[in-house]
Amino acid sequence: MPDGSQYRFDQAGDIKLELNAEYRANLYRFLNVAVFADAGNVWLINEDSSRPGAKFSKDWLSEIAVGAGLGLRLDFNILLFRLDVAMPIRVPYYEKDNRWMFNKLISETALGVGII
Structure with a gap:
């Protein structure tokens, strides 16, 4: 794909590995942290110039990205609002x-908002 192209890849990749862990504690009624x-x-799977x-290579373990963060959850049983602050811990590229x-946690912090 030429530089500056307006086209995008329709798929990020063939092999995907994802691990997520979250702990929630109730602060008050519908408010959780x-x-x-x-x-x-x-x-x-195949090389792409x-x-x-x-x-994918034998060094896949060294290519794992890690991130962590804190968030607030407004849980109304049928609707969940999320506000997260996340930081990269390990950036494989x-x-x-x-x-x-x-040493760069604050400068690389990202804010995320979601409705589930």
């Missing part, structure tokens, strides 16, 4: 010596 962690990555490094993000 959550602590969560996520890990995983997406790979291709437009996505170098995306092919950075240089090997810079993959762990403990």
Whole structure:
């Protein structure tokens, strides 16, 4: 795919690995607090010149991304509102010596909002 192209890949990859864990504690009636962690990555089965490094290899374990965060949950039984603050803990596409993000947690923080 040429640089600057308006086309997008219809699929991120062929092999997907995802692990999620979340602990919720009730603060008041419908208000909960959550602590969560996520890990995983997406790979291709075959080599693709437009996505170098995306092919699944024997080094797959070193390519796992990890993130964690805190959130508020407004749980109304039929509807759940989420407000999360998440930080990358390990970024596999950075240089090997810079993959762990403990010294950059604040600068890389992201805010997420969701309705379930």
